[in-house]
Amino acid sequence: MTPPDRAARPVALRHPTPSDGAAVWALVKACGSLDVNTPYAYLMACHNFADTCLVAEDGTDLAGMVLAYRQPSAPSTLFVWQVGVAPSHRGQGLAARMLDHLVTRITPAVSHVEATINPSNVPSQNLFRALACRFDAPLTEYTWLSADAFPDSHEAEDMFRVGPFQKKD
Ligand SMILES: CC(C)(COP(=O)(O)OP(=O)(O)OC[C@H]1O[C@@H](n2cnc3c(N)ncnc32)[C@H](O)[C@@H]1OP(=O)(O)O)[C@@H](O)C(=O)NCCC(=O)NCCS
Numbered sequence: 001m002t003p004p005d006r007a008a009r010p011v012a013l014r015h016p017t018p019s020d021g022a023a024v025w026a027l028v029k030a031c032g033s034l035d036v037n038t039p040y041a042y043l044m045a046c047h048n049f050a051d052t053c054l055v056a057e058d059g060t061d062l063a064g065m066v067l068a069y070r071q072p073s074a075p076s077t078l079f080v081w082q083v084g085v086a087p088s089h090r091g092q093g094l095a096a097r098m099l100d101h102l103v104t105r106i107t108p109a110v111s112h113v114e115a116t117i118n119p120s121n122v123p124s125q126n127l128f129r130a131l132a133c134r135f136d137a138p139l140t141e142y143t144w145l146s147a148d149a150f151p152d153s154h155e156a157e158d159m160f161r162v163g164p165f166q167k168k169d
Contacts, residue, residue: 011063011094013101016046016055023062024055031084033121035154042067045081052078052106054098056085063089066098071114077163078102080115083127099131103165112163116144118155128160137165 016024021043028034028042045053049069056064064085071077085094103110113131117124132139144159 011056011058011089013054013056013098015050016053016065017050018043018047020055020062021046024065024067027062027065027086028082028084030086032087033118034082034084045069052102054101056089056094056098058089062086064094064098066095066102068102070110074112076108076111078106078110078113080113083115083124095127096130096134099127100134103131103135109165109167110163111165112161114159114161116157116159119158120155125158125160128162132162135162135165137162 022039024046025036025039025042029036045067049067052068052070054066055062065083066080067082068078068080071079080099083095083098099113103113113128115124115128117128129139131137140159140161142159143156145157147154147156
């Protein structure tokens with residue numbers, strides 16, 4: 001039997017399990033411009049924050065992921081720690097689809113999404129600007145951490161806060 005055409009297979013979204021931790025770490029490394037944290041950090045995210053994280057699967061390969069958690073002091077705010085899409089799957093709306101899924105599907109619903117982004121990361125900035133546009137939600141951008149807050153040569157991190165999202169009837 002001929003295997004299904006790779007391009008014709010839908011990329012499936014699901015919440016991660018701890019067994020995804022190693023593959024998420026490998027995907028973060030493959031993404032190129034993300035900080036690569038320890039494998040432990042990704043195992044912990046997949047374990048402790050699975051309800052607010054997503055992985056995108058193309059067959060048995062991870063094509064993308066969003067690692068996010070509810071702000072402890074404001075649980076309706078979803079803080080997106082890292083979002084990444086494999087180079088082979090970029091420009092096809094996958095990151096937007098994952099963010100939309102989290103905004104529309106997790107319960108209790110989130111009112112805001114926050115992410116911090118380097119000033120040089122235009123694709124990521126546009127990703128969150130586009131999220132605000134799709135939901136017709138306000139977007140606030142401000143400097144969150146300057147470069148000198150970091151002990152290494154890390155860039156500054158600017159806050160992108162989207163919301164509140166309109167409540168559905
Ligand atoms: C940023 C990233 C997640 C986008 O993933 P993607 O699946 O290609 O993005 P999408 O196709 O869903 O695009 C959604 C929006 O993002 C913006 N965008 C995506 N790629 C872009 C690019 N190369 N240049 C400019 N804007 C871009 C666009 O506004 C786009 O909306 P549009 O198609 O309606 O114009 C991906 O490029 C990536 O993994 N980069 C490396 C990791 C990273 O920097 N993550 C963010 C920091 S945490």
